[in-house]
Amino acid sequence: MKAITESFVVPTRGKGTYEITDEVSALLKRSGIKTGLATVFLQHTSASLVIYENADPTARADLHRFFEDLVPEGNPGLIHTAEGPDDSTSHLRMALTRTSESIPIAEGRLQLGTWQGIYLFEHRSAPHRRTVVVSLIGN
Amino acid sequence: MKAITESFVVPTRGKGTYEITDEVSALLKRSGIKTGLATVFLQHTSASLVIYENADPTARADLHRFFEDLVPEGNPGLIHTAEGPDDSTSHLRMALTRTSESIPIAEGRLQLGTWQGIYLFEHRSAPHRRTVVVSLIGN
Amino acid sequence: MKAITESFVVPTRGKGTYEITDEVSALLKRSGIKTGLATVFLQHTSASLVIYENADPTARADLHRFFEDLVPEGNPGLIHTAEGPDDSTSHLRMALTRTSESIPIAEGRLQLGTWQGIYLFEHRSAPHRRTVVVSLIGN
Numbered sequence: 128m129k130a131i132t133e134s135f136v137v138p139t140r141g142k143g144t145y146e147i148t149d150e151v152s153a154l155l156k157r158s159g160i161k162t163g164l165a166t167v168f169l170q171h172t173s174a175s176l177v178i179y180e181n182a183d184p185t186a187r188a189d190l191h192r193f194f195e196d197l198v199p200e201g202n203p204g205l206i207h208t209a210e211g212p213d214d215s216t217s218h219l220r221m222a223l224t225r226t227s228e229s230i231p232i233a234e235g236r237l238q239l240g241t242w243q244g245i246y247l248f249e250h251r252s253a254p255h256r257r258t259v260v261v262s263l264i265g266n
Numbered sequence: 267m268k269a270i271t272e273s274f275v276v277p278t279r280g281k282g283t284y285e286i287t288d289e290v291s292a293l294l295k296r297s298g299i300k301t302g303l304a305t306v307f308l309q310h311t312s313a314s315l316v317i318y319e320n321a322d323p324t325a326r327a328d329l330h331r332f333f334e335d336l337v338p339e340g341n342p343g344l345i346h347t348a349e350g351p352d353d354s355t356s357h358l359r360m361a362l363t364r365t366s367e368s369i370p371i372a373e374g375r376l377q378l379g380t381w382q383g384i385y386l387f388e389h390r391s392a393p394h395r396r397t398v399v400v401s402l403i404g405n
Numbered sequence: 406m407k408a409i410t411e412s413f414v415v416p417t418r419g420k421g422t423y424e425i426t427d428e429v430s431a432l433l434k435r436s437g438i439k440t441g442l443a444t445v446f447l448q449h450t451s452a453s454l455v456i457y458e459n460a461d462p463t464a465r466a467d468l469h470r471f472f473e474d475l476v477p478e479g480n481p482g483l484i485h486t487a488e489g490p491d492d493s494t495s496h497l498r499m500a501l502t503r504t505s506e507s508i509p510i511a512e513g514r515l516q517l518g519t520w521q522g523i524y525l526f527e528h529r530s531a532p533h534r535r536t537v538v539v540s541l542i543g544n
Contacts, residue, residue, distance in 0.1 A: 128267040128406040130441040130543040132511040163269040164305055164401045166442055166507045170518030172458040178365045180311040180357050185346040189354040190361060192343060197336075197475075204470060207463040215467040218458050222468060226456045226521075227507045229305045229366045231401035233271040238399045240309030243365075260516045262442045262509035264403060264542060265269040267406040302408040303444055303540045317504045319450040319496050324485040328493040329500060331482060336475075368444045368505045370540035372410040377538045379448030382504075403542060404408040 131158050134260045139249040142213075144179065144187050147259060148245045151230075152237055154261050163265015165237055166229045167245060170258045173217035174249045175224040181244030194220050194250075217250035224248055232265055270297050273399045278388040281352075283318065283326050286398060287384045290369075291376055293400050302404015304376055305368045306384060309397045312356035313388045314363040320383030333359050333389075356389035363387055371404055409436050412538045417527040420491075422457065422465050425537060426523045429508075430515055432539050441543015443515055444507045445523060448536045451495035452527045453502040459522030472498050472528075495528035502526055510543055 135150050147167070155165055169176050180186040198219045200212040207215035228245065231238045239245070247257055274289050286306070294304055308315050319325040337358045339351040346354035367384065370377045378384070386396055413428050429445055447454050458464040476497045478490040485493035506523065509516045517523070525535055 128269065130406065132440050132509045132516065134516075162271050164303070164403055164442070166509060168507065168509050168516065170516065170521065172456065172464075172518070172520050177361050178311065179361065180346075183346060183348070186311075186354060186357055189344045189346045190358065193337070193358050196343070198471070204474070205467045207458075207461060207467045209461070215464060218464055219468065219471050222455050222457065223362055223501055225364070225503070229307065229368050229401070229507050231271045231305060231307050231399045233399075238271065238273075238307065238309065240311070240397070242311050243309065258518070260509045260511075262507070264442055267408065301410050303442070303542055316500050317450065318500065319485075322485060322487070325450075325493060325496055328483045328485045329497065332476070332497050335482070362501055364503070368446065368507050368540070370410045370444060370446050370538045372538075377410065377412075377446065377448065379450070379536070381450050382448065 128266055129160055131263045134258055137247050137257045139255050139257060141252050141254050142249055144246040144248050146244045147247050151245055151261055155263060158263045160232055160263050160265040161235045163232045164229055165232055166227060166262040168227045168260045172221055173251050174257050175221040176228050177224045177246050177248050178228060178243050179246050180242050182242055213252050220250045267405055268299055270402045273397055276386050276396045278394050280391050280393055281388055283385040283387050285383045286386050290384055290400055294402060297402045299371055299402050299404040300374045302371045303368055304371055305366055305401040307366045307399045311360055312390050313396050314360040315367050316363045316385050316387050317367060317382050318385050319381050321381055352391045359389045406544055407438055409541045412536055415525050415535045417533050419530050419532055420527055422524040422526050424522045425525050429523055429539055433541060436541045438510055438541050438543040439513045441510045442507055443510055444505060444540040446505045446538045450499055451529050452535050453499040454506050455502045455524050455526050456506060456521050457524050458520050460520055491530050498528045
């Protein structure tokens with residue numbers, strides 16, 4: 128039984144979704160683990176994770192737009208805006224999606240469905256460097 | 267220490283919540299694991315998981331209705347609708363709930379609270395066959 | 406390889422967020438695990454977990470307010486209100502946040518980012534005693 132914790136950095140160009148499935152799969156392959164659990168964890172509170180449809184980019188365009196509408200910037204009720212109108216809204220959009228996601232491993236591969244990709248969801252307008260931590264446990 | 271990954275299929279009759287607690291518990295029992303972690307993972311992007319109140323069906327009726335209102339079908343702003351008005355909305359409702367859920371194991375049992383049931387939340391109108399993958403790790 | 410499952414109780418004073426990072430870190434330290442995975446699980450359906458900005462309390466004030474607005478009490482469409490106007494809304498706010506959260510362990514420490522705190526999010530108006538279960542797996 129092995130337990131490995133590693134990390135990698137994702138440079139973002141501001142708001143949007145950035146696929147990280149290949150990076151996670153590469154860590155798994157290198158680990159040699161065949162059966163177990165991969166956990167992806169994002170070390171930030173103004174970006175999040177989501178497993179989303181990876182085939183048609185219009186699906187993610189709708190995701191981006193939906194969150195702009197559900198948690199609009201410029202809401203005068205929000206007071207945590209020291210870093211700008213995308214400050215509190217980034218945290219709220221993060222809370223509505225995920226910080227960690229755990230994916231079973233079998234036959235040495237992440238057991239994602241055909242249309243599932245792992246995405247980092249950047250909520251800040253400016254580019255950021257985001258650290259993703261991956262835990263791999265298994266045989 | 268054991269690491270086991272198994273799966274089962276849930277046939278849905280379209281939109282709604284389908285309890286899968288017994289299926290997960292049965293896999294745990296068969297594994298013989300007494301202490302560790304059970305992770306439930308859904309291989310789809312138009313259905314999701316949620317741990318919800320399992321006693322009074324009106325709680326889940328409210329859940330279904332709330333998501334119809336929060337992410338309404340027919341929103342002209344959504345462009346990913348090639349498969350119908352429940353296409354993009356299914357992905358969005360999935361993103362707002364969960365794809366994976368991890369439950370500690372003690373004394374050979376899932377450590378769910380008294381009123382917690384694990385549910386598959388189907389977001390498509392048509393019946394589907396959904397694959398749930400379960401990772402069990404522990405002693 | 407160790408697998409440990411423990412729990413602790415958080416007394417809440419009603420609605421709001423209560424940081425539990427120290428409690429989880431203390432269990433990790435006592436376990437002696439250096440590399441692996443910590444999973445925090447809440448045994449309730451009217452409270453939830455969220456990893457949130459831990460520096461400026463205005464961030465969490467916005468979180469509380471946002472959920473009051475997104476899932477308002479007194480919505481006549483909600484029928485699961487036997488325990489009061491905060492009954493169904495508590496479950497809905499829970500479903501929109503998290504029940505479990507998994508955090509990789511490295512060098513004997515939770516791999517949280519600088520501004521990340523683990524919070525119990527109480528959705529009921531009255532004080533409650535909430536049980537948090539923690540699974541620790543690793544070497």
